[in-house]
Amino acid sequence: MEETDDIKSCQDKHKENTPKSSPFDFVIKQFQGKRSSSGKRKEQPSAIKEFFRGFDFGKSEGKDRREIEKTEINNSGDDDQSEKQDLSAEDEPPRLVSEEESPSGKERFNQFMEKLGKKPNTKNLDLNNCALSAADVIELASLLPFLPELEEISLSWNGCVGGTLKSLTVQLHHVNLLKVLRLNNCRLTAEDVTSLGEAFEVVPQLEELDLSWNSSVGGKLSLLTKKLQKGCKLKLLKITDCNLMAKDGESLAEILNAIPNLEVLDLSINKHIGSSMKVIAQDLKNVPGLKELNLHMCGLKQDSLQGLDTALQHLAELRKLDISGNKEIGGGFKDATVHLASLKNLEVLDLHQCCVTEEDMTVLSQVIPLLSSLQKLNLSSNKNVGVSSYPLLGRLRFLPKLKSVAISNCGLGEESFSSLAEAALHLPELEILDLSWNKCVGGNLKLLWEALKLATEIQVLRLSSCNLVAEDLALLTLLMQDGHLARLRKLDLSYNNNVSDEGWAVFCQGLAVFKELSELDISLRPSSCRDCGMWFSELLAALTKLPALAELGMQRWVLSESQRKRLENFNEDNKRNIRFDC
Known part of the structure; x- marks a missing residue:
């Protein structure tokens, strides 16, 4: 009874701390809470001791008191032992995952x-x-x-x-x-x-290493080339737009004898390497199996062009030669085509934007027709191609394997265009014809009528900024309706602002016959804009009948709100890409 009274007294004494539970409930909860939280385990025994010491057990018998203290100590010891085991487990390193459990490589x-x-x-x-x-x-x-x-x-x-x-x-x-x-x-x-x-x-x-578009390679190429082992199996080396310097060209020349199997060498868009091209050309004889040489925008000059021509005598396997974008070689072809004509396997010749002179054209008119395997010829952005008195374009008839002819922005006159039209009659494999930016084509497309009828393989026709008129578009539509140009996939009619609204209407009415067409561009010049009201419905109706058409450019055409909405809906519903100005 006395012990009960003492507990009751103690309960009253601690009532403020335990308003809704018994002191033993409080102790048990605290004790359990401590045991469940490993971070505070070291405080548990002393806290429990202190709590029990707050009770007055003085009136109980000594034996009872000793038993209570003994029980408390034993419990505390058990808890300490448990704590040590828990802490020991915490201090142990994580269990190593066995090979069977770890993910395989x-x-x-x-x-x-x-x-x-x-x-x-x-x-x-x-x-x-x-x-x-x-x-x-x-x-x-x-x-x-x-x-x-x-x-x-x-x-x-x-x-x-x-x-x-x-x-x-x-x-x-x-x-x-x-x-x-x-x-x-x-x-x-x-x-x-x-x-x-x-x-x-x-x-x-x-066999292939491509480091293109890493400007920091420039000036440091020797760090790479000096490690190449003689007899290396490298077949392709591309170092396009890497800010190469003259010393890089010299480093490259030194190791050409170590890579005798080289087939593709691309040094394009390295304008400072041109000064070392003569050195490189001298060692090209060490790669007789070279099939592709790309030197676009390499800062070549007339003397480096001459050195290159000398190297061509050792490159009988060459399939592609690109020396485009080297404006300073203009005027140098008269002394640098001795060995070009010997490239009987050459399939691609790119001379666009080389500032060729009329004197150059004299030589090229004699040499290019001798390249019997030629399939792709690019003479674009050379104004003298169109005004030369030497009929290079007419002599393309001797190249029946030609598949691509690009004569964009060549200043063609009616005479040179007529010569091209006649030569095209003898190009049965022609797939790509680019006549863009030649104003003489407008109103004269009929000169190509017979050639386009025979061009059963043609897939790409570019007539951008050619001053086309309604008659020219009607001609294209008629060709398609008669079953010609059946494989046409890309048609560029952009920047032809002289076509009347009636001409566009007729074209759109017949557009549905271009069944294979995947890309069409009828955009206007950036400086202009026009209303397309009268033929818009014809265009939209034709688009629904052209399942292959994925892209349509019609920028600078002014659309009403309802027309714009209809195009947006068409794009969304048919997963097309129609580009127009908002």
Whole structure:
């Protein structure tokens, strides 16, 4: 009874702290709470002791008091032991995952590709434009040991690759079957170029290397080339727009004898390398199997063109020669075409924007018709092509394999256009014809009537800014209605502001017969705008009958609110891309 009274007294004493529960409930809850929280376990025994010491057990017998204290100590000891075990468990390092439980290399690779939204492919790793982070590159490097069959790696258009490439190259020995490495626009650094050069020793099967659009490569190409091993299997080397300097050209020339299997060399858009082109040309004899040489906008001059022509005698396998965009070579062809005519396998010749002179045209008129395998010829943006008294265009009839002829912005006159029309009668395989920016075509398209009837393979016809009139559009429509131009896929009629509304109406009424058409452009010049009210309905009706049409350009045509809405709805309903001004 006394003990009960003491407890009751104590209960009253602590009533403020436990308004709705008994003191023992409070103790138990506190005790249980402490045990469930590992962060406060060290305080549990002392807190419990202090709480029980607040009660007056003095009136109880000594034995009872000792038993209570003994029980308390035992309980505390048990709790301390439990706590030690819990804390010991916390201090232990995490249990190592067994090999059976850890994800395999293949699973990790699949997870990595899934994270980037790509399908896993253990032979072709295509991560172009995937917004890779530096951490992604490092993770990818750790996965290479699990991809022994890998043959292609494409990391182009991922800026974060720059500065982290070494983490990848040190693992390339695991993928010694690698044949293709593409690193376009990766912001490569000098260190990256060095580490890449060091990796050449461990990827002996490498055949294609593309470093284009990495400006920091300029001035540092020797860090790469000096590591190339003699007898390297490299077949393709692209270093487009890398800010290459003259010394880079010299470094490249020095290692051409180490890569005898080279088939494609692209140095385009490196305007400072032209001064070393004579040196490069001298060593091109070491790559006799070269099939493609791209030197677009390389700052070539007349003397470098002459050196290049000398090298052509060693390049009998050449299929493509692009020396376009080198304005300073104009006037140099008269002394640099001795060996050009010997390229019997040449299929592509690109001379656009080379400022060829009338004297050049004299030579080219004699040489180009001798290139019996020629399939693509681009003479665009050379004004003297159209005014030359030497009939180069008329002599294209001797090139029956021609598939693409680009004579855009060549200042054609009616005489030269007529010569082209006659030559086109002998080009049965013609697929692409670009006559844009030649004003004489307008009103004279009828000269091409017979040629276009025979051009059963033609797929692309570009007549932008040709001063076309309604009669010309009616001619095209009539050809289609008669079953010609059946394979036409792309038709460019833009910037022909002289076509009347009646002409556009007739064209739109017959547009539905262009069944294979996928792209059409009827936009006006940027400086003008017109209402398309009277033929808009005809256009929209025709579009519904052209399932292949994916793109339609009609910019600068003024649309009413209802017309714009109808086009927007058509775009949405038919998944088309009609470009018009809002």
